[in-house]
Amino acid sequence: MTGKVVQKPAALEAKSPFDLRVDLGKDVPETDVRSALASGDMGFLHSFTTGSTVDGPGVRVVAWTTGCMWRCLYCHNPDTWTMRNGIPVAVTRATEQLRKYRHGLKVMSGGLTISGGEPLMQDRFVVKMFQAAKGMGIHTALDTNGYYGERLSDAELDLADLVLLDLKAWDEAKHRHLTGREPGPTRQFAERLAARRRPIWLRFVLVPGLTDDPAEVDHIARFAAGLGNVERVDVLPFHQMGRYKWQQLGISYKLDDVEPPSAGQVERACATFRAAGLRTY
Numbered sequence: 402m403t404g405k406v407v408q409k410p411a412a413l414e415a416k417s418p419f420d421l422r423v424d425l426g427k428d429v430p431e432t433d434v435r436s437a438l439a440s441g442d443m444g445f446l447h448s449f450t451t452g453s454t455v456d457g458p459g460v461r462v463v464a465w466t467t468g469c470m471w472r473c474l475y476c477h478n479p480d481t482w483t484m485r486n487g488i489p490v491a492v493t494r495a496t497e498q499l500r501k502y503r504h505g506l507k508v509m510s511g512g513l514t515i516s517g518g519e520p521l522m523q524d525r526f527v528v529k530m531f532q533a534a535k536g537m538g539i540h541t542a543l544d545t546n547g548y549y550g551e552r553l554s555d556a557e558l559d560l561a562d563l564v565l566l567d568l569k570a571w572d573e574a575k576h577r578h579l580t581g582r583e584p585g586p587t588r589q590f591a592e593r594l595a596a597r598r599r600p601i602w603l604r605f606v607l608v609p610g611l612t613d614d615p616a617e618v619d620h621i622a623r624f625a626a627g628l629g630n631v632e633r634v635d636v637l638p639f640h641q642m643g644r645y646k647w648q649q650l651g652i653s654y655k656l657d658d659v660e661p662p663s664a665g666q667v668e669r670a671c672a673t674f675r676a677a678g679l680r681t682y
């Protein structure tokens with residue numbers, strides 16, 4: 402590393418990932434960012450949150466990374482798109498933070514989830530965090546869009562006890578419209594996880610008028626069921642909790658008028674996944 406890394410006093414722990422955080426790593430020189438990404442000795446984190454019961458089994462500590470290569474129209478954390486909006490954190494500091502929780506996590510059958518942003522923008526940091534967690538006997542989960550899955554070797558992939566994988570759309574044009582990128586790498590990652598028999602919890606965000614086309618949902622459901630390693634599907638109803646972030650960041654938000662799906666719409670999507678033989682929550 403070169404130059405001086407400024408460790409801002411911003412608290413690593415946040416009540417929720419919905420806290421808006423910007424520019425916390427803006428003083429980190431570009432050379433240090435590159436070095437951090439190559440070595441994984443430093444990561445950029447929006448925050449740590451504790452007590453999650455929806456980001457993997459049991460009660461979880463979640464490390465929210467910054468940096469994402471997608472631009473999902475419904476993203477509720479656009480402040481995590483830019484890596485330098487996160488707090489620069491030495492992997493040793495993040496590991497010590499995790500160590501504080503290890504007994505509680507075991508008692509509550511929980512573990513560490515690394516989410517984002519897109520964690521695999523910082524794949525070396527993720528690997529080091531998972532190695533540390535496994536060294537403490539802590540369950541690990543990776544919450545990812547899968548686009549950079551090829552950055553992990555098979556051995557590194559096996560450090561994740563569980564992958565929470567987002568499948569956002571099936572049709573290529575729809576996927577590009579929704580995320581800015583093509584769907585192929587995510588599907589290939591899912592197939593690789595299946596070949597290695599690594600468990601997946603599939604996440605699907607239901608947005609009325611955007612992702613609720615029955616044929617689309619059916620394609621995703623049949624693909625997921627065919628993998629053989631999808632343990633459950635979480636149909637996540639779209640919400641507007643992140644709208645204020647788009648406004649405060651000055652980014653054009655296209656879903657202003659979209660209402661969350663009704664219970665009936667959510668149930669219809671769940672029924673499609675169940676009809677394919679999958680369990681929904």
Ligand code: SF4
Pocket residue numbers: 469470471472473475476477478479481517518519546
């Ligand atoms: S992949 Fe996740 S973090 Fe990235 S833009 Fe989409 S919703 Fe936001």
